[in-house]
Amino acid sequence: MDYLLGLDLSLYRALNQFCGSSPVLDRLASDSSSVIGPFFMGIVGALWFSSEKDTTRRHQTLIIMLLAVALSLVLNRVLSTFLPFRYRPMFSVGANAPGFEWHADLENWSSFPSDNATYLFAIAGCFWLISWRAGLLFAVFATYVSLSRVYLGIHYPADVLAGAMLGITVAFAVNSEIARKLVAGRVLVLESRYRTYFYCLFFIALAEVSGGFQVTRHVGVAIVHLFVPYGDTRHHSNPQPISSLPNAR
Template sequence: MDVQPLEERIHAMFSQMDYGLFVDINNLAVTHAFFNPVMVFLSQYGEYLFYLGIVLYWFSRSSKNRRMVTEALLSATIALGINALIGIFLYRDRPFVHHHVIQLIQHAANASFPSDHATGAFVIATAIWMFRKRDGWLWLLLASGISFSRIWTGVHYPSDVIAGMIIGISIATIIHGLLILWKGIDQFVNKCIGFYEDIEKRIWKENKKHHPIH
């Protein structure tokens, strides 16, 4: 009698639980269909709210906000780079490739694990939370909604978005801590922001000179 190795049994059990939870959430698209427009919006366009937020924070011309945005973008670049590597070495198909799912949005049959949407949303939300706690909770709530919607709409397993969440939160926290500890890098970031602000001030002065307000 063949005895399945412990590692394979654990993997099979985990996959079964993951798929079972996916089915439960994905079936909500039928039992609670009135939420589908919200879930489709979050899944397809929720990330653009983060892009808009980043732009608004940056052009608020607050040094604190610009430091926050710089940290968020640095963290997001690293986190999504890690995702790309994981997607290559631990490739996993999307749920709709091997299962009958309720798929509410179109998506390429590319790497499912981990979720870039979850990673991107949580890494930026966490970076914002590090600087602005009240705003941060709202962004974390939005990140949770986006991540949940990716399961609801049939394009990710629960473990995909959980892994994305963990990567996003972890990288944002690590980068924030490193910039506090490594004064050299911290000063370099501040100098880069200062250099940009000097250029921005000159542009504003030139603009006012050529277009005076009457």
């Protein structure tokens, strides 16, 4: 175990050491999350409206993808809650910061496993079941976003790896024939009957999926803190901008 922890730390430092050395790399890393939505929606649109065969099965898989992402994030949160709390590397061992002031919305949650990697690779897994090209393309993109989190000191490599494995596992497990029949099949019936309302809700759901249900989670956290004061959480809280955090060099 000590060897694995040491390897994890070494890999983190090997990547984070470049942070702050190049404005281009810093921007590519810090802005990686901002392109998730357009990239995701573009692939979904291409797959949904494709003229290739098996239209029904493609649509079913994309509907199930919504369930897979939601379930993977729930399992991610369960694991992070019941496993020992892991401080993010920027708070525990220090991190090189970008050459500009940068704030990360970390929601004061445990670093392990990475929720970004979880939902992005759940999406990649579902895309793979439709088209291996689309799945591979999004997996490469998900790797870029996930490694950007390591580069910036938000996650250790093991956090990302565990999140990716969780997301892929859930994506493949949820895409069963039973789920296609009981969930996706019934949802697609609504598409034919109430087309306008269906696509209105579908696009809203896709927007939430592209951000890992960010708005939903923020609303949920706010509701929880109506009953549990913010000061009662066990999470690490640090309001400092990232540029003022300890330097790992």
